[in-house]
Amino acid sequence: MTESTPSTGAPGHHGPGGSGDTHRESEIERLHRLESSSGSDRRRGDTRRHTDAATVAGLDIPTRPDPAAPRTSVAQSGVTGRPTSSGPSRATRKPRRNWGTKSLGLVGLLGFLVIWEVLPRTGIVNPTFLPPASAAIADLFRNFGLTAFWQAVGDTMWQWLLGMLIACISATVLGFLIGSSTFLRRFTNSTIEFMRPVPSVALIPLAVLLFGVEIESALLLIVYASFWQVLIQVLYGVADVDNVAMNTARSYGLGPLARLRYVIFPTALPYLMTGVRLASAVALILAITAQLIIGNPGLGAEIAKAQSGGSYVAMYALILATGLLGVLINLVMRMIERKVLSWHSSVRTEVAK
Amino acid sequence: MSADAPLATPVNLTEAAGGPGTSRSAPTSSPAKKSPGAKRAWGAVKGLFFIAALPVILVLIWYISTAVGEKNFFVPTPALLVETFFETWTGDRITTDVIPSLTRLLFGIAGSIIIGIVGGLLIGSVRWLRALTEPTLEFFRAIPPTVLIPVLMLLIGIGDDMKVAVIISGALWPILLNTIEGVRSMDEVLADTTHTYGITGFNRVRYLILPSAMPQIMAGIRQSLSIALILMVISEMFAASSGLGFTIVQFQRSFAIPEMWSGIVLLGIIGVIMSFIFQLIERNVLRWYHGLREIENAA
Amino acid sequence: MTSDQTSTAGTVISQGGVAETPDGLITVGKTMPDGEAMLSVRNMKKVYHTDGGDIEAVRNLTFDLPQGQLACLVGPSGSGKTTLLKCIAGLLAPSAGEVTLHGKKVTGPPKSMAVVFQEYGRSLFPWMRVRDNVELPLKNAGMDKAKRDELVDNALEAVGLAHVPKSYPWQLSGGMQQRVAIARAVAYQPQVLLMDEPFAAVDAQTRADLEDLVRSVWKKLGVSILFVTHDIDESVYLGERVIILSSSPTVIQEDVLIDLPDERDQLETRSSQRFSELRHHVYEQIQLAKKGFRPEDALAK
Numbered sequence: 001m002t003e004s005t006p007s008t009g010a011p012g013h014h015g016p017g018g019s020g021d022t023h024r025e026s027e028i029e030r031l032h033r034l035e036s037s038s039g040s041d042r043r044r045g046d047t048r049r050h051t052d053a054a055t056v057a058g059l060d061i062p063t064r065p066d067p068a069a070p071r072t073s074v075a076q077s078g079v080t081g082r083p084t085s086s087g088p089s090r091a092t093r094k095p096r097r098n099w100g101t102k103s104l105g106l107v108g109l110l111g112f113l114v115i116w117e118v119l120p121r122t123g124i125v126n127p128t129f130l131p132p133a134s135a136a137i138a139d140l141f142r143n144f145g146l147t148a149f150w151q152a153v154g155d156t157m158w159q160w161l162l163g164m165l166i167a168c169i170s171a172t173v174l175g176f177l178i179g180s181s182t183f184l185r186r187f188t189n190s191t192i193e194f195m196r197p198v199p200s201v202a203l204i205p206l207a208v209l210l211f212g213v214e215i216e217s218a219l220l221l222i223v224y225a226s227f228w229q230v231l232i233q234v235l236y237g238v239a240d241v242d243n244v245a246m247n248t249a250r251s252y253g254l255g256p257l258a259r260l261r262y263v264i265f266p267t268a269l270p271y272l273m274t275g276v277r278l279a280s281a282v283a284l285i286l287a288i289t290a291q292l293i294i295g296n297p298g299l300g301a302e303i304a305k306a307q308s309g310g311s312y313v314a315m316y317a318l319i320l321a322t323g324l325l326g327v328l329i330n331l332v333m334r335m336i337e338r339k340v341l342s343w344h345s346s347v348r349t350e351v352a353k
Numbered sequence: 354m355s356a357d358a359p360l361a362t363p364v365n366l367t368e369a370a371g372g373p374g375t376s377r378s379a380p381t382s383s384p385a386k387k388s389p390g391a392k393r394a395w396g397a398v399k400g401l402f403f404i405a406a407l408p409v410i411l412v413l414i415w416y417i418s419t420a421v422g423e424k425n426f427f428v429p430t431p432a433l434l435v436e437t438f439f440e441t442w443t444g445d446r447i448t449t450d451v452i453p454s455l456t457r458l459l460f461g462i463a464g465s466i467i468i469g470i471v472g473g474l475l476i477g478s479v480r481w482l483r484a485l486t487e488p489t490l491e492f493f494r495a496i497p498p499t500v501l502i503p504v505l506m507l508l509i510g511i512g513d514d515m516k517v518a519v520i521i522s523g524a525l526w527p528i529l530l531n532t533i534e535g536v537r538s539m540d541e542v543l544a545d546t547t548h549t550y551g552i553t554g555f556n557r558v559r560y561l562i563l564p565s566a567m568p569q570i571m572a573g574i575r576q577s578l579s580i581a582l583i584l585m586v587i588s589e590m591f592a593a594s595s596g597l598g599f600t601i602v603q604f605q606r607s608f609a610i611p612e613m614w615s616g617i618v619l620l621g622i623i624g625v626i627m628s629f630i631f632q633l634i635e636r637n638v639l640r641w642y643h644g645l646r647e648i649e650n651a652a
Numbered sequence: 653m654t655s656d657q658t659s660t661a662g663t664v665i666s667q668g669g670v671a672e673t674p675d676g677l678i679t680v681g682k683t684m685p686d687g688e689a690m691l692s693v694r695n696m697k698k699v700y701h702t703d704g705g706d707i708e709a710v711r712n713l714t715f716d717l718p719q720g721q722l723a724c725l726v727g728p729s730g731s732g733k734t735t736l737l738k739c740i741a742g743l744l745a746p747s748a749g750e751v752t753l754h755g756k757k758v759t760g761p762p763k764s765m766a767v768v769f770q771e772y773g774r775s776l777f778p779w780m781r782v783r784d785n786v787e788l789p790l791k792n793a794g795m796d797k798a799k800r801d802e803l804v805d806n807a808l809e810a811v812g813l814a815h816v817p818k819s820y821p822w823q824l825s826g827g828m829q830q831r832v833a834i835a836r837a838v839a840y841q842p843q844v845l846l847m848d849e850p851f852a853a854v855d856a857q858t859r860a861d862l863e864d865l866v867r868s869v870w871k872k873l874g875v876s877i878l879f880v881t882h883d884i885d886e887s888v889y890l891g892e893r894v895i896i897l898s899s900s901p902t903v904i905q906e907d908v909l910i911d912l913p914d915e916r917d918q919l920e921t922r923s924s925q926r927f928s929e930l931r932h933h934v935y936e937q938i939q940l941a942k943k944g945f946r947p948e949d950a951l952a953k
Contacts, residue, residue, distance in 0.1 A: 209610070
């Protein structure tokens with residue numbers, strides 16, 4: 001009896017007669033619905049759409065499960081019938097872009113470049129300190145031909161990759177371990193909540209002390225920061241496991257490893273992917289930062305050298321390069337996330353059967 | 354008229370024992386034979402245990418590894434650290450380093466919030482503006498914020514305003530982008546309703562857009578806080594003559610190890626306090642949101 | 653040319669007609685001389701432009717709503733009931749034709765009109781308590797506190813929610829949430845109330861109560877109501893008149909006068925013979941519409 005259950009009201013589908021609908025009628029119905037949204041770029045049927053909680057790498061992460069993204073209402077639950085959270089939904093969202101939007105975006109980008117070009121050339125800003133965009137971009141392209149540049153990129157990526165691997169693997173393992181035991185969860189809860197907000201850069205002096213300019217000092221920072229991102233997400237993922245599914249698995253005699261594989265892991269996977277994506281951005285930032293401050297080899301170190309040496313054009317070119325690198329990593333991680341999650345959703349439906 | 358009783362009395366909105374995982378598979382209750390008073394006491398003891406146990410163990414490990422045997426160069430004993438902490442940070446340093454740092458931090462955060470929310474509201478509401486600025490913003494967001502420090506140094510110098518600018522340049526993005534997203538994902542039935550009742554202009558922002566986007570905005574602010582702290586520290590490590598970051602780096606360079614550690618601990622404490630304060634504020638502002646989600650989750 | 657039939661037992665009074673419109677000879681609803689009607693819909697058309705070509709979803713809707721009438725609108729799926737309502741509400745612009753309220757053309761949401769949507773959960777502000785929700789339109793209109801309080805109290809009383817002003821909407825059940833939405837509309841004191849399938853997402857027992865609530869509010873306030881629904885029984889039970897829409901491209905298929913007694917009761921009225929006849933007729937018409945019946949074809953004969 002639904003009398004006393006609150007609900008948010010069913011969206012969309014009006015009334016009966018569905019069985020007799022011709023294709024045209026359903027098409028018109030769809031058009032009526034689309035048209036009647038007050039902003040045509042909002043998808044009809046969205047209640048609160050998920051936010052991608054990971055905008056700029058938050059080097060510390062949200063303090064509660066799926067806190068960042070408002071979830072959809074129950075009425076908007078996905079195919080599996082369970083509300084999705086911020087992580088997975090991001091991968092499936094398809095923005096309705098058309099040429100108008102894209103070209104406008106391009107215009108914006110060009111406009112920014114034009115402003116960057118004009119300001120120093122007209123002397124509004126001292127051209128020594130802000131060389132025109134053309135100079136910086138030209139130098140960037142020049143860099144593309146230099147081995148030293150690619151060496152720096154390689155160093156940066158190597159630190160990034162190593163740090164990511166260590167952090168993700170250890171965080172995943174620990175996350176699953178801690179998450180599957182209530183005792184362990186409560187036991188570690190206060191420590192985790194306390195250590196998470198500690199800024200990773202506070203460890204810079206320690207890193208320098210211990211490792212100097214070696215790669216280990218960068219790794220210390222990278223791993224520390226990325227670890228928490230992944231760990232927290234995995235913990236949320238494991239916590240999100242459906243009790244009913246777990247009990248069913250147990251009653252079918254599935255051992256812990258089998259349960260992990262068939263029940264826990266599929267549920268936690270979207271969260272894990274979110275964590276990895278967040279961590280990837282964090283790892284890059286920390287790698288560059290470590291190079292900038294500490295001086296171990298990489299793009300950040302090159303930027304510091306350029307800055308202290310007065311070659312500001314080179315500095316801006318390198319900054320552009322890091323931006324591009326960041327965009328690239330972001331795109332690649334999103335692609336990976338999408339691929340993994342689409343594979344995952346097909347796997348999930350199998351498990352559900 | 355049938356009895357439409359409200360579903361529940363106003364939901365108890367105090368947080369359950371925090372952290373992940375406690376909501377779903379809660380531990381089984383203690384044996385039913387205990388009296389209520391004893392159960393409560395036992396519950397309190399258990400709570401205390403869980404909060405303190407691991408930290409205590411870690412401190413013990415720390416103590417044993419440092420106090421026993423020869424003096425460790427890299428890591429001070431707990432006792433020494435505590436002593437050094439109070440020595441170093443109570444006294445003049447508070448006014449010469451701590452307060453200025455925190456002030457810059459606060460200004461940076463405030464600036465990020467204001468610019469982020471106002472800009473986000475604007476860009477989120479005007480469709481062509483969003484299309485225009487989105488790729489550029491995405492690019493800026495992808496630049497590691499620390500990398501802009503040399504740039505800002507060049508353009509603004511190395512004064513206080515540069516440090517605040519550095520903080521804003523990095524901490525702005527989560528708030529801005531989240532606000533934009535929050536404005537975009539506003540429920541259209543609600544928007545229609547507001548439209549039909551003639552609620553426009555400033556009232557519309559105040560009663561509809563801002564509250565609707567608040568969950569996202571809060572999420573953005575949370576990320577911003579940590580970024581702001583990091584940038585504050587980094588900007589002082591890189592280019593400063595005072596402040597927390599600078600002082601800690603000085604300690605490290607002059608091998609004043611316990612002092613360095615005490616600085617690290619202080620930064621950690623600041624981070625924790627900021628996080629705590631934010632949680633308090635968020636809980637209050639988003640009370641309706643948490644209640645709403647609780648109901649939805651229960652359904 | 654009208655097609656009134658004499659009201660003998662068993663026949664249903666159809667008060668629409670046929671008119672020469674810019675779209676040809678079209679069946680229309682009952683219209684009144686200029687200036688007499690509260691709400692006037694003339695030759696409303698809606699065409700969608702898609703990649704596959706233009707789709708004429710709504711061809712011509714013409715009818716008038718006099719002051720203080722409770723009219724129901726039914727039609728098969730895809731007939732554009734909601735689109736029509738949104739055009740009348742000023743939320744959507746028709747491709748052709750016009751809607752006038754009190755003689756003034758509707759270009760945006762008019763001041764003396766209120767809408768109750770189907771999705772009650774999404775039409776109430778979740779960050780405000782019930783009382784604040786009901787109060788908001790009045791606050792926005794600049795009304796002073798004393799007057800606001802009076803109206804809000806009366807409205808909450810009228811819908812039976814005087815005991816939950818401090819709750820948040822999501823703490824209430826579906827039926828209660830819809831009552832809040834109705835209370836908000838009532839407090840606003842509109843002259844026209846549009847209701848878009850408001851009880852579709854509510855369970856049957858609650859629906860019955862809400863239907864009676866609508867009638868009682870209507871009688872008390874003397875407001876004109878346009879009630880869109882897919883529930884045929886509901887439309888006959890509630891309305892003084894039922895406008896039946898055809899399938900797409902939509903025109904008004906028939907405009908039926910509901911001559912049930914003024915005092916209606918869920919038990920008595922719904923089991924009366926007249927109700928049966930009317931309901932039967934409307935159902936027949938809807939079935940015809942769903943099968944693709946075109947009123948123009950009947951006219952041609």
